[in-house]
Amino acid sequence: MKPLAILILAFAFPVLADNKIEEECDAAVDAAESMNVNRKDCDYSDKGLNGFLKKAFKKGDEGASVNTDKVSAQANLQPLNTQAANIQNDTDKNFLFRVEVDQWANLPVARAQLLPKALEKCGKGFSIIGEHYRGLPMGRIELALTFQCD
Amino acid sequence: MKKTLLAVTLASLFPLAAVADVVVYGKANVSVQNADEAALDDSRLEVVSNASRIGVKGGEDVNSSLKVIYQFEYQTEVDDGRGSNNQTFAPRNMFLGLQGTGGTLMAGHFDTPTKVLQEKVDQFNDLEGDINTIFRGETRASNIVQYTTPSFGGGFAAAVAYVTEENDGTFVRPGETTDGVSASFAYTSPMFYAGVSVDRDIEMEGADLVRAVARLTLGSVQLGVLAEQYEVEDTDIDETGALVSALWNITDKWALKGQYGTSDVKIAGVESETASIGLDYKMTKNATLFSYATKVENALPRWTETTPPVITAGYRDDTYVGAGVDFKF
Numbered sequence: 069m070k071p072l073a074i075l076i077l078a079f080a081f082p083v084l085a086d087n088k089i090e091e092e093c094d095a096a097v098d099a100a101e102s103m104n105v106n107r108k109d110c111d112y113s114d115k116g117l118n119g120f121l122k123k124a125f126k127k128g129d130e131g132a133s134v135n136t137d138k139v140s141a142q143a144n145l146q147p148l149n150t151q152a153a154n155i156q157n158d159t160d161k162n163f164l165f166r167v168e169v170d171q172w173a174n175l176p177v178a179r180a181q182l183l184p185k186a187l188e189k190c191g192k193g194f195s196i197i198g199e200h201y202r203g204l205p206m207g208r209i210e211l212a213l214t215f216q217c218d
Numbered sequence: 219m220k221k222t223l224l225a226v227t228l229a230s231l232f233p234l235a236a237v238a239d240v241v242v243y244g245k246a247n248v249s250v251q252n253a254d255e256a257a258l259d260d261s262r263l264e265v266v267s268n269a270s271r272i273g274v275k276g277g278e279d280v281n282s283s284l285k286v287i288y289q290f291e292y293q294t295e296v297d298d299g300r301g302s303n304n305q306t307f308a309p310r311n312m313f314l315g316l317q318g319t320g321g322t323l324m325a326g327h328f329d330t331p332t333k334v335l336q337e338k339v340d341q342f343n344d345l346e347g348d349i350n351t352i353f354r355g356e357t358r359a360s361n362i363v364q365y366t367t368p369s370f371g372g373g374f375a376a377a378v379a380y381v382t383e384e385n386d387g388t389f390v391r392p393g394e395t396t397d398g399v400s401a402s403f404a405y406t407s408p409m410f411y412a413g414v415s416v417d418r419d420i421e422m423e424g425a426d427l428v429r430a431v432a433r434l435t436l437g438s439v440q441l442g443v444l445a446e447q448y449e450v451e452d453t454d455i456d457e458t459g460a461l462v463s464a465l466w467n468i469t470d471k472w473a474l475k476g477q478y479g480t481s482d483v484k485i486a487g488v489e490s491e492t493a494s495i496g497l498d499y500k501m502t503k504n505a506t507l508f509s510y511a512t513k514v515e516n517a518l519p520r521w522t523e524t525t526p527p528v529i530t531a532g533y534r535d536d537t538y539v540g541a542g543v544d545f546k547f
Contacts, residue, residue, distance in 0.1 A: 095504060095546040096243035100275055100289060103311060103334045104406070105322040106369040112241045116504065116547045121242065 162197070163189065166212040168204065175211055182213055190217035244272035247344065248296050249508070249542025256520065256535040267296040268542070269344035271310055277317070284318045289328075311358065322366045330357045331364070331377040331402035332415040335431050339442035341463045341475040346538040347494030347512040352481040353446050353459055355427050357400075357420055360384075369406075376403045381420060396423040409435050424451035427483075438467040448483040457482035461492075473498040485532060490516040509541040 093099070093110035096118070112118045165185065167178045186194050198214030247268040254261035273291030280286060292307035301308040315324025332355045340349045350356040364379035383397040398420035404413025410433070417427040426449050433442045442463040449456040459481020466474045476495040484490045496510040515535045521527040 095245075096241050096275075097245045097271070097273075097546050100243060100273055100291060100311070102337070103329055104375075105287065105315070105317060105324070105366050106375050109239075112243070117242045117244065 161217045162214065163217075164198070164212055164214045166210055168208050168210050170208055172209060175209060179211060179213070186213075186215045190215070193218040239278065240274060240276040242272075242274050243547070244270075245544060245546040246270045246296050247542065247544045249345075249510075249540045251346070251510075251538050251540025251542075253346075254537040256533055257529060259529065265297045266540075266542075267294075267298075268544075270294055270296045272307075273310070284316060287313075287315045287317050287322070287324070289313055319368065321368050323364070324366075325363045327360045328358060328362060328364075330355075330359055330362070330381070330400035330417065330420060331379050332400050332417045332420070332427065332429050333357055334377075335402050335404060335413050335415045335429055336444060337404075337406075337411055337413075337431060337433060338440070339431055339433050339444050339461075339463055341442070341465055341477050342494045342496065342510060342512065345494075345510055345512065346514065346536075346540075347477065347492055347496075347510065349444065349461060349479065349492075351492050351514050351534075352461070352479050352484050352490040353429075353444075354421060354448055354483050355415075355417055355429055355446060357417070359398075359400075359420065373406045374404070375406065377401065404431075422450075424453075425449075426451070440465040440467075442477075444479075446481065446483050448486075450486075455486045457486055459483040459490075471500050473500070485516060485518065488517050490514070490534070504546040506544045507541070508544060510538070512538045514538075 093108075093112075094102075096110075096112045096116060099107055099110065113122055163186075165182045167182060169175055169178050194215045194217050196213055197216045198212070200212045200214075202210040202212070204210055247270050249266055249268060251264050251266060252261055253264050271291055271293045273289060275287075275289035275291075277285045277287040290312045291310040293301060293310050294307050295301045299306060309327055311326075311328040313324040313326030313328050315322055315326075317323075336343075336349060342348055348356075359379070359381045361382040361384045362379050363382070364377055366377040367375050369375050378401045379399065381398040381400070396419050399418045400415065400420050402413055402415035405411065412432040413430070415429045417425070417429075419425060420427070428447045429444065430446075431442070431444045433440060435441075442465075443460070444463075445458070445460040447456075447458050459479065461477060461479030461481070463477035464475065468474055474495075474497055476493075478491075478493045480489060480491045482489055492512065492514045494510055494512040496508060498509075499507040501507055513536070516533065518530050518533040520530060520533055520535070522530050
């Protein structure tokens, strides 16, 4: 057996010289299982459970608070700050509505509910000049629609 | 004044002090399998949790050349919530250590260098086809202290662990309690990995185990081999075993894998065999749908020579076919 071990090593080592491949970061659970304390430190702060916890407990505009209540499509119709949304200065003609839903299936209804509100604001008619989706903690989805009045 | 002096002193002691770094991690691995086991003399459908776990790990810089590291990992049974001894959370690898430019020193309850040496060669790790069905050396030891060298020469590293004689009930060695040593030397790269390890008195006094492992990754194919020799002083026990494995990443999503091993190490003088094939489908980066078929058997006589005859303890002629999901979080 000991000669076998030596044979395996002796046979294998010459192969490796040219084969430097940049090591990628495995999942944190795999890195932990390897018990390899010489692995390079990987940043898991935005991944998996860590990413969730980071977003869930981060304060301010970049994060989102964990809301265990069901989020209905009707509950979160919020006009956004036009400057923050990078809309042109013509604030009378261009504006943005956003809505949060708890699952993708609710998006069409939520989207449809924004349209009459846009018409109410514009009076005559409008165009949708931007449509953006963003994933939120707890599986919620945010839809932001940018409107331009005729 | 004194406070200012104290602050300056502390600042000089810890010049790059200390950003805490905590990683919460885990995985759920659950499968449904048909188990046709000789001991049951029957087949049945089972839901099994395959080493599902949750843990935290991290570290904190003491200064530019020294870091405190830790890991606390617990296994939990997703299928019924009850592990061995009815523990909801059973300890896995846990340690506290100091890591510096001269290497890492850590103590706790964790896998010996010999167990760790298998790396990714065992393609059915934690499943019914796990290499522990035919090999020894898969020891997670309590009261263990380990030194690991830094990586040198482009990927070489060595580790030496000392398992103390203390036996507090978390790890009970058969036979006379004694201290033991496990040591390994390995080369690691993404494409190639090879290593050897030696256990001395780890399983029991007088038991020596040598393990050799190699893995070669060529494009989408990964090949592995593991061999063991096990002997016990002052006995006739001197056994060997070997296992080969292969993984073929057919596409980014699909992987086909298999392994076969035969060994007299698990039961001295009795040949044990394991053969497995599996097909994995990677649904996302962290979620994998897997399937497997495994055969485990050994050469023990099926029936004892008693009246009436009963199935021999340890006899295996078992077949498992299953599918499940592995989700890392």
